[in-house]
Amino acid sequence: QVQLQESGPGLVKPSETLSLTCTLSGGSISSYYWSWIRQPPGKELEWLGYIYYTGSTNYNPSLKSRATISVDTSKNHFSLLLSSVTAADTAVYYCARNVPRSTVFGVVYAFDIWGQGTMVTVSS
Amino acid sequence: DIQMTQSPSSLSASVGDRVTITCRASQSISSFLNWYQQKPGKAPKLLIYAAFTLQSGVPSRFSGSGSGPDFTLTISSLQPEDFATYYCQQTYDSLWTFGQGTKVEIK
Numbered sequence: 001q002v003q004l005q006e007s008g009p010g011l012v013k014p015s016e017t018l019s020l021t022c023t024l025s026g027g028s029i030s031s032y033y034w035s036w037i038r039q040p041p042g043k044e045l046e047w048l049g050y051i052y053y054t055g056s057t058n059y060n061p062s063l064k065s066r067a068t069i070s071v072d073t074s075k076n077h078f079s080l081l082l083s084s085v086t087a088a089d090t091a092v093y094y095c096a097r098n099v100p101r102s103t104v105f106g107v108v109y110a111f112d113i114w115g116q117g118t119m120v121t122v123s124s
Numbered sequence: 125d126i127q128m129t130q131s132p133s134s135l136s137a138s139v140g141d142r143v144t145i146t147c148r149a150s151q152s153i154s155s156f157l158n159w160y161q162q163k164p165g166k167a168p169k170l171l172i173y174a175a176f177t178l179q180s181g182v183p184s185r186f187s188g189s190g191s192g193p194d195f196t197l198t199i200s201s202l203q204p205e206d207f208a209t210y211y212c213q214q215t216y217d218s219l220w221t222f223g224q225g226t227k228v229e230i231k
Contacts, residue, residue: 045160045168045211045222058218094167101173103155108174109215110158114167 002027004115018082022095033098036080038091092117130223136231143199145226147212152192156216163208
């Protein structure tokens with residue numbers, strides 16, 4: 001059974017860098033796309049970016065180049081770095097698997113497996 | 125950015141009711157639309173992808189329809205385990221966005 005597990009500090013100081021890792025078990029990270037998504041308390045979901053196992057990435061421009069997603073296939077995990085954090089970055093952070101599926105109108109991506117989420121608070 | 129607007133933001137319904145949630149995109153997104161269910165303190169769960177395809181293991185009382193800018197998620201007979209928040213998501217362009225969510229509560 002494929003599972004994802006986020007790990008990292010639950011508290012980060014303002015202006016510092018948030019660092020999270022998502023470890024895959026029960027499968028190989030060397031396929032599919034892998035995303036980070038966050039959810040501020042009581043608010044909606046926000047997709048942050050994805051990485052393909054080859055290392056190609058796509059980011060949400062709203063992060064203004066603060067985010068870096070990397071993958072380590074030898075450790076079967078991928079990571080998120082988010083620099084210059086503020087209180088607005090306080091959220092539950094999820095990692096998820098993006099599965100491309102061929103349809104009559106093109107390739108559709110969906111998040112079919114999610115980690116349980118990890119709460120990150122930005123505070124001094 | 126493609127904005128996704130769900131309606132209503134919340135609704136109250138009884139077990140056995142038919143429930144419909146709508147999602148409107150700010151531009152046409154063909155059928156690049158997914159639906160998720162989220163329960164309190166849990167990660168979202170994929171229900172439907174590509175507007176109408178049921179994810180494996182999801183009960184058949186859930187269905188999706190629509191294309192272009194307007195989509196619908198229908199629960200044919202609401203069950204106790206269906207009380208949750210539902211989100212739509214588009215993957216039409218390179219910036220994937222979610223709706224603001226629709227909370228389904230017990231009447």
